[in-house]
Amino acid sequence: MIQKITPFLWFDGRAEEAAKFYVGIFAGSRIGNVMRWPEDGPGGKKGDVLSIDFELEGQGFAALNGGPAFQFTPAISFFVSCETQAEIDRYWDRLLDGGSPQQCGWVSDRFGVSWQIVPRQLGDYLRDPDGAKSRRVMEAMMSMVKLDLPTLTRAYEGR
Numbered sequence: 001m002i003q004k005i006t007p008f009l010w011f012d013g014r015a016e017e018a019a020k021f022y023v024g025i026f027a028g029s030r031i032g033n034v035m036r037w038p039e040d041g042p043g044g045k046k047g048d049v050l051s052i053d054f055e056l057e058g059q060g061f062a063a064l065n066g067g068p069a070f071q072f073t074p075a076i077s078f079f080v081s082c083e084t085q086a087e088i089d090r091y092w093d094r095l096l097d098g099g100s101p102q103q104c105g106w107v108s109d110r111f112g113v114s115w116q117i118v119p120r121q122l123g124d125y126l127r128d129p130d131g132a133k134s135r136r137v138m139e140a141m142m143s144m145v146k147l148d149l150p151t152l153t154r155a156y157e158g159r
Contacts, residue, residue: 003059003060006060006061006062007059007061007062007078008061008062008063008064009061009062009063009064009072009113010063010064010066010069010070011063011064011065011066011111012065012066012067012068013044013048013065013067014065014111015049015051015052015063015064015065016034016049016052016063016065017111018063018111018113019031019052019054019061019063021109021110021111022054022056022061023054023055023056024094025056025091025094025095026056026057027057028055028056028057028058029054029055029056029057030054030055031052031053031054032052032053032054032055032060033052033053034049034051034052034053035049035050035051035052036048036049036050037049037050043065043066043067044065048065049065050064050065051063051064051065071112072108072111072112072113072114073114074102074106074108074114076114077106077113077114077115077116078113078114078115078116079115079116079118080115080116080117080118081118081119081120082117082118082119082120082149083119083120084119084149085119085148085149085150088105088117088118088119088146088147088149089146091115091117092107092117092146095107095109095115095117096109097109097110098110101145101146102114102145103142103144103145104116104141104142104144104145104147105117105118105141105144105145105146105147107146117146117147118147119147119149119152121149121152121153122137122141122147122152125137125152125153125155125156126138128156132158133156133158136155136156136158137152137155137156139155140152140155
């Protein structure tokens with residue numbers, strides 16, 4: 001099946017570096033097609049990467065070395081659903097390498113791309129019809145930088 005919608009990321013000369021960084025973090029990942037500048041031009045030198053396709057956990061991405069005109073903001077982020085605290089820790093630590101932590105499970109990586117590293121259970125906890133449970137979880141989450149699943153679970157259970 002052909003992927004209909006592909007996230008397309010704009011980098012300033014670091015598209016290949018970013019693609020290799022992400023492929024090294026997520027399982028089931030690979031570099032795809034690489035397009036290189038055919039000759040020196042306003043955006044690059046002959047042989048430099050112009051664009052690169054890569055896949056993370058089965059999701060296709062494309063990256064472009066488009067120059068310094070645009071920067072990433074947290075207004076768009078990638079949500080990574082995790083089953084365990086060990087998985088949260090692994091993704092958090094790898095993406096944080098050279099990046100910066102944000103509140104509530106968000107991390108901005110070394111390229112400025114924002115990621116949300118979130119336990120799968122959090123959505124269920126926050127949607128619980130028991131308002132007291134969901135409120136306790138929300139309060140616990142708002143006090144965290146990296147999300148801590150055992151603490152969120154204790155808040156949910158009222159312990």
